[in-house]
Amino acid sequence: EDKVVQSPLSLVVHEGDTVTLNCSYEVTNFRSLLWYKQEKKAPTFLFMLTSSGIEKKSGRLSSILDKKELFSILNITATQTGDSAVYLCAVESGNTGKLIFGQGTTLQVKP
């Protein structure tokens, strides 16, 4: 059965800290891995990764994929209270557009 596992499930840090969120997967016919941020409402897209070793960056957020070891990490540097959210990892399986989500990591950034 396809599965996506995120760790840790929750994390509390202080502003300015750097955090690393993990996502491992076992999925048939891997196509891409995506990260989403969910605050109070709907998930919003952060990154899509398809190739190993190529870092995607957006401001203080960056992500990288390792297709050999079947995992991805999401780094957030110099965290701010506005980074508090649930971060979801999802893997696209096969040529279907279907996404399988992990449980999410709840990040709380304290002032």
Add this chain to the structure above:
Amino acid sequence: DAGVIQSPRHEVTEMGQEVTLRCKPISGHDYLFWYRQTMMRGLELLIYFNNNVPIDDSGMPEDRFSAKMPNASFSTLKIQPSEPRDSAVYFCASSPTSGRAGTGELFFGEGSRLTVL
């Protein structure tokens, strides 16, 4: 574009009642997905459509759940009869894949929060 539009935003109903959730995808998107989110199980895919045709409904929990997409701009998810364990946030999402399956990125609606008493 207004994005994916879902209604109602909140629904409180009693066990045994029929519930209908509605979704309008982003114009031009040819994939539509229904997800359910709970604290215990996270985001679970219920069903998805490609060009209005159901492709995979293996995530639909049981026969009480049904989904339709009569045209490219409208989909419904129906629960009949509803049970307390159906309480969750139901998200609709669409994807701009334009004939090639799987660009990956989904655009989510705001969700419909269902409470079954």
